[in-house]
Amino acid sequence: MSFEHRLGELLKDQDPYATGPDPVPIIAAARRRRARRRAGTAAAAAAVAVALVCGATAVTAGSARHVGQVAGEAGAAFSPVAVPSPTPTATPSPTATATPLPLSPVRQVGPGQRIEMAAGARMWVSPFEKCDNYQPDGSDSGTDCRDVRSDNLEHDRPALYAQSHGDRDRFIVASFYLGPVAPARIVAFTGGRATVATLVSTVGMQRWIGYYVVLPPLPEADPAAHRRPVSPAIAAYDSEGRLLAELPGTTADGADERAPQQL
Numbered sequence: 001m002s003f004e005h006r007l008g009e010l011l012k013d014q015d016p017y018a019t020g021p022d023p024v025p026i027i028a029a030a031r032r033r034r035a036r037r038r039a040g041t042a043a044a045a046a047a048v049a050v051a052l053v054c055g056a057t058a059v060t061a062g063s064a065r066h067v068g069q070v071a072g073e074a075g076a077a078f079s080p081v082a083v084p085s086p087t088p089t090a091t092p093s094p095t096a097t098a099t100p101l102p103l104s105p106v107r108q109v110g111p112g113q114r115i116e117m118a119a120g121a122r123m124w125v126s127p128f129e130k131c132d133n134y135q136p137d138g139s140d141s142g143t144d145c146r147d148v149r150s151d152n153l154e155h156d157r158p159a160l161y162a163q164s165h166g167d168r169d170r171f172i173v174a175s176f177y178l179g180p181v182a183p184a185r186i187v188a189f190t191g192g193r194a195t196v197a198t199l200v201s202t203v204g205m206q207r208w209i210g211y212y213v214v215l216p217p218l219p220e221a222d223p224a225a226h227r228r229p230v231s232p233a234i235a236a237y238d239s240e241g242r243l244l245a246e247l248p249g250t251t252a253d254g255a256d257e258r259a260p261q262q263l
Contacts, residue, residue, distance in 0.1 A: 100241075100263070101185060101187060101194055101196055101263055102185075102196055103184050103185055103196075103239075104183070104184065104185045104186050104187075104196050104197055104198060104199045104211070105196075105198050105199070106198075106199045106200075106201055107198060107199065107200050107201070108201050108202070109124070109125065109200060109201070109202050110202060110203075111125070111126045111127060111202050111203065111204070112124050112125075112126055113202075115200065117132075117172055117174060117212045117214060118170055118172060118214050119136070120134060120135040120136040121133075121134050121135075121136065121165065121172055121174075121214075122134075122135075123174050123200065123210065123212055125200055125201070125202050125205070125210045126202065126204075127202065127203070127204030127205055127206075128147055128148055128149055128204075129145055129146065129147050129148065130145065130146050130148065130174075130175065130176045130200075130210045131143055131144065131145040131146075132144055132163070132165075132174050132212075134165050134172075136167055136169075144163065146161070146163075146175070146176070148176060148178060148208045153178060154178060155178060157179065157245075158177070158178070158179030158180070158181060158183075158236065158244040158245040159177070159178045159179060159245050160175070160177050160186075160234055160235070160236055160245040160246065160247045161175040161176055161177075161178075161247075162175045162231075162234050162247050163175045164231065166217060166218060167217070168217055169217060170214055170215065170216065170217060171214075171215040171216065171217055171218045171232075172212065172213070172214050172215070173188060173197075173212065173213050173215070173232065173234060174210075174211070174212035174213075175210070175211065175212075176208055176209060176210045176211065177208060177209055177211060177236050177244075177245065178207060178208045179207065179208075179236075179244060179245065180207060181238055181244060182209065183199070183209070183236040183237060183238065183244055184237060184238055184239040185197075185236070185237045185241075185263070186199065186211045186213070186234065186235070186236050186237075187234070187235050187236075187237065187259065187263075188213045188215060188232040188233070188234055189232055189233040189234075189235065189249065189257060189258075189259050190215060190218065190232045190233075190249070190257065191251065191257075195213055195215055195232075196213075197211045197212060197213035197234075198211060198212055198213065199211050200212065213232075213234075215232060218230045218231070218232070219252045227250070227253075227254040228250045228254065229250065230249075230250055230251065230252050231249040231250050231257070232249045232257060233246065233247065233248050233249035233256075233257040233258055233259045234246070234247040234249070234259075235247070235259030235260075237263055241262055241263035242261075242262060243259065243260070243261045243262065246258070246259050
């Protein structure tokens with residue numbers, strides 16, 4: 001017997017002559033309404049629990065910090081932020097000069113004949129030797145000579161040598177080239193700028209030639225940086241502009257000064 005029928009009998013037993021509607025359908029309807037309310041309450045509680053769980057998850061995600069991302073408010077999506085990558089500062093390779101360089105002028109002199117490279121700076125050659133002397137302020141700095149037959153020099157392939165002298169007014173490089181192919185140009189490069197050197201020749205020379213080039217004064221390197229002194233790159237080229245030999249130089253910031261492979 002159901003609970004509704006039993007409750008109806010108890011009510012009738014109290015007043016067997018009571019009139020009015022049968023209580024059984026009324027009680028059943030009330031029972032159904034209570035069941036619906038309980039179901040609604042349970043659903044609402046479940047929704048609240050889900051919302052709390054999602055909210056807790058959103059707060060946890062929103063508090064995260066990642067490289068390249070920015071965390072917003074709780075539950076907000078991450079917004080990626082572009083992080084620029086460092087660009088390496090590679091030293092550019094030297095390229096051919098923009099305009100064709102003239103051939104090096106040649107000074108044909110007698111053996112031992114002194115020529116003036118600049119005020120107070122003189123040079124002379126013999127069939128086997130190159131010499132120079134500097135007296136920029138009237139004082140004699142001494143004479144320096146190099147024998148091109150020395151075993152300390154390169155005789156099997158084209159080779160360049162350089163001796164320099166600088167002051168507040170100019171920077172002079174004077175030396176010689178050794179090699180089976182006569183150079184058409186010897187060029188000094190400072191900061192990428194090219195200056196053609198003068199060749200010096202005399203009778204009896206074989207497989208070598210002297211040269212000199214006068215440049216503006218070069219900047220002095222910072223002594224505290226312990227860098228090599230600033231110097232030009234010196235290069236010899238054949239008549240087609242192909243590099244025969246090179247002496248790399250040094251820039252003011254300590255980098256290598258290089259000559260192009262082709263003029």
